[in-house]
Every structure is written in structure tokens, then in C-alpha cells.
Amino acid sequence: MASAAGEGNLVCGRVDPTGRLVEADQMLGRLQQEAGAEVGQRLMLPQLAAVARLVRKLGIAVARPAVVAGRDYDVELWVRGEPDGDDVLLTIESWRRRPPQGARLEQAVRGEELLPTPRGEWATDADLRVTEMSSDLADLLGVGAGDVAGQPLTRLLRLVEGEDGEMPLLTAMAARTAFSGQLATARSASGTKLTLDGEPITGADGSFAGYRGRAAPEAKPVPAAANESGNAALGIDPALDHALRSPIDRIIRAADDIAGRMEGPLRSDYAAYAGDIAAAARHLLSVIRSMVDQPPQAGATIDLAALADEAIGLVEAQAEDKGIMLARSGAGRLDAAGDRRAVIQILVNLLGNAVRHSPAGSTVTIGLAAGTDFASATVSDEGPGIAPVDQERIFERFEQAEQGGGAGLGLAIARRLARSMGGDITLVSTLGEGARFTLSVPLA
Template sequence: MASAPSEPRPIMGRVDRAGRLIAADAELATLQMEAGSSIGATLALPQVAAVARLARKLGIPVSRPAVAAGANLDVDLWVRAIPEGDEVSLTLEGWTVRPAASARLATLLGGDSESRPAPEPGEWSADEDMQLTSVSASLADKLGADASELIGRPLMRIFRLEENDAGELPLVAALAARHGFAGQPARARNGDPGVILSLSGEVMFGADGSFAGFSGRALSSDDGGAQPVPQPLAIDQALNEALRSPLDRIIDAAERIADRSDGPLRNDYAAYASDISSAARHLLSVIHSISEEPGQGHRTVDLATLAAEAAVLIAPTAETRGVRIELEPNQALPANGEERAVIQILVNLIGNAVRHSPAGGAVTLRFASTENVASVIVSDHGAGIAPADQQRIFERFERANSDEGGTGLGLAISRRLARSMGGDISLDSAPAKGARFTLSLPSG
């Protein structure tokens, strides 16, 4: 039975290109065997394997929280995956043993169900890239596949989402706003096309507070009726103040460090402090948007300041990929919008530009304004986008290159957010000439 290490230390492992666990410390090897696999066979811990796949796909180190199922217990882990040639090295820390949850991996693989609680009908979970990390046996039956075959596949390739009675896609809206959802009609792409499922999900967060995916259910009328609709997250005044106070202190301390107010400091440490300050300010704006009164979301914002904050949030990714982010100096650029939505759009646009830029390239952010419109232009020097694809990539689940990862929702969500604020996103591109995305909003 898997147990905690006798002394606090990282647990190491290694996965090959085919996803096989080819080396592992004793504790990881024990979990692998309790999951019905072995050293040299496919890594049978779905959430750990998902982190390894993501690191290989991106070509950069990735750290994520994960849960691994032992024979009679669960283990909470912090997984760090580092690509090394054709292999990925794994470092597991924070090994915390707790009682087993209801959905057991051994049950999914056909183990002894009498000694383990049965999973709830229709349970599923997906990571931040919307790739499935767990599927209950009952849901797998509805989808016309074995549960083990579905792990790691994009949720949008398993379900065909349909609009609800209001003409909306609740899951897409929830992915944009990072909140729970319910009542998302869907059909199984490979299952019975006559069965309509209703998807619901709650947000999962990583140890650093970042979005880590959804945990939810997919029910049909045979599974017990309607699902409860998650209530929008509300923050009362007392909790609002309780959250703001420590964030204000974090921002103040980080800015003092970045400004070297307390004495000399290495440049990289000062840069880290600046990143902390920007991330805390972004979180503060999220709290503000949650706690504000309905109908007060649109106000005058400064596009130049928000663009700078978005650039800071993407800077670590750009640095890893060897891409520069160049921000054109600009005075305040007032626009009518909502801070959190604007930052989310710009993070998406800048992140896309970084991802499609060659190593050593640059992503530039410029600004423009007229009497009625304020704009941020995000340009890259990547492969560009063919004219025939320039409208298609704004559709849900569409990507310019079918080999790309992700869900194909980023641009669709960004354009929807922009239009909800009375603005839009436009594209100017050509093959081999890079791409230029422009976020335009009404002038503030």
C-alpha cells in the first residue's frame, strides 16, 4: 500500500515519449502497481500523466497539483514535469495521504468494487487545457468507450456542445469567467446521438491559485433529473475587506522590493517582485469585479496600464520560449470596459502571439485612438494566418493549425468578451508575414 515517504524528500520518476513510466522511486512505483500497471508500462496515474503530456507538448517545465489513487487511499501531490529530449522527468512533492475519494481508478479498470465506494454517475474532470483527467465508468458507457481510453483526450472531442434555450453555451461562458456552470446540453460524438446529456462543473484551482480545470458531472434524464445550477460567486463586504487587506500588503511589499526601497537587490529578484505585484493587482481587480453591484462592471479603464499588466503575466512564458515582449510607451488610453475581461483578452492575444513567434522573435504592443475608439494592437512575426482561416479561427473549437494544442476556444471567448463591452477584435495577417490582432473598445 502506498504511504508517505519516511522523510520529506522529492519522489522522482521518468516517462518516455510513449507515456511509459520507465524509472521511478519506490513510492511512485508502488502507486503505479496499485493502479494495475508496472514499471515500463503506461503511466497509470491520469493526473500525473496529464502533467507530463502537457510539459512534452509545450516543451517547457510545467508544475501542477495532482491526485494519485492508491489501493485504499488517495495521495495529494505537487507534480513538476521537465522535458529532457524524448523523455520527461517527474518530481513529486508535498506527498499527502488522505482517505480515498468516491471515484476509484481501480473501479474504472474493473477492480474489486465491493471493497471500494462506487463512483457517482456521470463524474468527469478536466485540466486547464480541457483534457479529461478522469471519467466514471457509467459516463464512459454513455460515450461508447472505455474510461481508460478517454483519459487525456480533449473534452470538446468527446462531447458535441449545443446551445441552451437562451442560445448560449454555459461551459464556454464559464471557461471565460472561470466559474461553475450547469445546464450545458451535449451529445456524445461516438455514443448514442439520441441521448442528450446535461453537463455541469465546478472550478478547480491549483496550489498557486491558478485555474486548474473543472470537476463535474454529465447526466441524462435517466440519471435522476435536473442538476442544481451553481450560484454566482458573491463576496460580502466583510469578506471583501478581508481579502483586499492582505493583497494590499502583498502589493506594497512587492513594490518596495522591486523599487529596491529596502536596499540593493539582484535584478532577477526585483523582476520577480514586480511580477508578484502585477499578479496581485490582477487578483484584486477580480475580487473587485465579483463584489461590485450588478450593472456596474463597465467603467473607464486605462488600456495602456492593463496591457502592461497582461504583458507581465505572460512574461515568464515568453522568456522560456526566448521571445521578447515590446510595449510601446504610451500615456493613459481611456476606454469603456471591464478590467478583468480586458486583461483576459489581452493575456489570450499576447499568449497566442508568443506561442506562434520564433525563438529570438518579438511580440509588440502598440496603441491607437480616435474620437470614439481606443485600441491595443498585438503583433507577432510568426508564420501568419491564411486568408481562408482568418474568420474560421474565431469560431468555437477552431484552430489555424490542427496540430496545435488547446481547445480552440480562446479567440472565440475573447471576441465574445470584447463584443459584450461594445468593442471587437479584428485580425490582419498573411502567410509568412505574422499576425496583428486589434482589440478595440469605445473610448472612455
């Protein structure tokens, strides 16, 4: 195997069917040693091992960016894996060393610059079959990020001619060159419009091996309802956004793998716990997205009763810890118009607040009802109630009825989301008699 002399050269390795790094150029071998193993032993670099497993699973070449930690430095690289008999051949390019990165959340708090989480990124092999896609782009296309590998890019996106009648991607494909400004439309029901840019990937032998690039969605205007006085969009610092999304994505992937017993047999109760972890992490991710991404879609038909049950499931562990019972009353099904993700987020916030402020042994109830124009879900608790002077203030950013209950953003986000769907959140409370928060959304 050829030796790699330094940055800019290709660095190669070979992984056998048991996951051992059986061959490696000097630089890759050094990283393996610094991770606590030798060449010939199991590959101890998780990012590269994941590429090898995916190649073996799909039987196609896979390429993606990665950051690998050495003993006292990090390496930013682009790794490509391809089947080679029973083995997987790893080819690393764009090898760039940099100082070690500290904990991402700690860096964000200190205001330091972070390596951005990949956004809108994709990669294909030489036949334009997808080898990698970032989770946010998969969400835009209405597909699962883990389900697109091996699919033709054109099955997910309909390429659109520019004003000059050209399709930059197809023109570049013929010449194996970079391209920009390729218009495309998602083939899913969302019909999202995007612009693609890409650059060619070179294989170990110097041949064309595919494309890697970015997709930028067409900007959408924010509905006026989301910007009413006192309910402007609730921003989050970009550094914190980058710091939070990546580890949460990893938690979801790891929990899904455990729940699906991807790493081997597992007791059913542990698999169920992993499923709960994945569900809670997805909810947390939806909270972050609601603060930085586009507002929810207001027109979809949802079953408010089913979403209430799902929200109860997400809060159940918190309630059990406090000895509080959760109950639901009303219709078994209640069709409404709104956004599934936003409604669950709102109900989880209202239920969580109710549990937090209720005494042990009490009951928190979510009651469903249909009016003339609106469907409603009312969360009632047996807590101390909220003073009249605080009942409007608690819907403002960073405001709380009492100290120590959180950041004071939950109700502000919830009301903004409700109003962006054409609904609202109202409160009825008397001191000493608990509180009743009602989410209303239009009937379907």
C-alpha cells in the first residue's frame, strides 16, 4: 500500500469483514495507535468504522466528511469507502490537522467559534446514487436520512432547467467538473424547491468517483401570525444551535440502533427504554428547530386525541417520579388542522409545567373538546394556581411565575406556535385552585 507523505495526498486503509484495520498508510496507522490499537486489530476510529459498516451493508461506495480525534489534535477529512472483495477499502482525502476541539456546548457558552454542523449536505457515487445526506436535507425532502443511501439522486429530486435551458448538474456530469446553480424540486408532497452546488470526488486511482455538495432551500416568508406583537420569532444563538443539534442527532441514532437491536440481542425492557430515549430526543430536536427554522405548517389534518396520547407518553416518566397521575378525557378521535410536531411540542410543554407545579398524589388531566370552529385540548392541574398579575406575563420570553422553573421560554414558544397555526393558548386560573391551559386549533 502506497505511503502518504503529508497533507493533500491520499491516505488509504483496508478493513476486513470482522472490522479489523488490516492495512493502513502511516498516517492512518498512527491515528489507530493513538486510539489504543494497532494495525491488524479492530478499527478504533468510530467515524471510519461507521463508513466501513455502511459500505458493507449497502454494497456500494460511500463518501462523507468526518472529524477524527488524535492524541492532542483533530483531523478534518473526507473519507470514501468502497467494496473490495470481502474487504472495504478506505480512501481519505482533504486531510487537515487542527487544534483539538473542546466540548461543543462549553465552547458555545464561551462564545468561541464552532465547526458548523453539516447543513444541506449530500454526496453521491459516480452513478449519482446517494451515499450521504445530512438530516436537515432529508427532512426537507420528506425522507429518512438513513433510508436514502443507494437511491438515485433524481428519485428524490426533479432537476429543473435554468432560464438558458441548461441543467448544470448534467452538463458537469458529462465533463466530470464542478457545478453550481442547479435548480431542483423535491419529489415528495412537500415540493420543496432547492438550489444545488457540487464538486467532483476523486477515487484512489484518480478516477471520477461522484459528487459532494450542498443544497440550499428557497427562502419562505414567515407568516404574519408568527410575528405578532409580543410573539416575535424566538431566536436561538447559532453557536448553541450547532452545539445542540449534532449531539442530539447522535443520541437519536444510537438509541434507534439499540431499540432495533442493531448491535445484537437485548432484553425487551432495555430496548423499550432506548425507544423512549429516541422519542424524547426527537422532541427536544423539534424544540430547537421551532426556534431557528421555518414556522410550522398550519393546514395538515391531525388527530388531536392521538397527539395528546403521544405527549402523555413523553411526560409519563416525569410524572411517575413525582407520584402524579396523568389522565385524558374527551373524544377518542378529534380531527383538527395544524402541525403534528408543533402540537406535540405545545402539549408536552403544558403537561410538563403542570406536573412540575403539582403536588405529589394529584392528577393532571388533558381534556379534549370540539367547538364550532376550533378543537381544544385543556391541561388542568391541582397546583397552587397563578396570580392574575402573572397570567399574561408568563407568556413573554424569559418570564416565569416563580424562580427555578426553567428558562422562561416554553410558554412563549408554545403560544407563538399555536398562533402560527391559526389557534391560540389561553389560561384560566385562581390562586389555590390550580390552572387550566387550553390549546385551541382550527377544526379540520
